[in-house]
Amino acid sequence: MGRVPRAQPKPNGLQCPGCLSEGTECQANETVSCLGPENHCVYFAGSITTGTRNYTYAVRGCATKNTCASKVGVYKLPGVFTDIVITSECSPAPTPSPKQST
Numbered sequence: 001m002g003r004v005p006r007a008q009p010k011p012n013g014l015q016c017p018g019c020l021s022e023g024t025e026c027q028a029n030e031t032v033s034c035l036g037p038e039n040h041c042v043y044f045a046g047s048i049t050t051g052t053r054n055y056t057y058a059v060r061g062c063a064t065k066n067t068c069a070s071k072v073g074v075y076k077l078p079g080v081f082t083d084i085v086i087t088s089e090c091s092p093a094p095t096p097s098p099k100q101s102t
Helices: none
Strands: 011-021 030-035 040-050 053-063 073-077 081-092
Touching: 011 040, 030 053
Parallel strands: none
Antiparallel strands: 011 030, 011 053, 040 053, 040 081, 073 081
């Protein structure tokens, strides 16, 4: 019997600072490994309103170049949610420094 290859992207060797917060700021307290086509580091912060609920968020991590197209502004899906992005930063992921092979 043949095995079906997994479609999950593999780590690509790049890393970005990572964090997730329920506030509008988060300090990068960890490092996340980027997967597949993710070759940029992003920082997004803002608020999402859905129905009568409002959430603030801040997130840092890896993303694709297309994700970097998200700019500061208001994104709406009428009747579903409103996302107000107040911070949108994106930069190419730094090339990792050479590590000693084991």
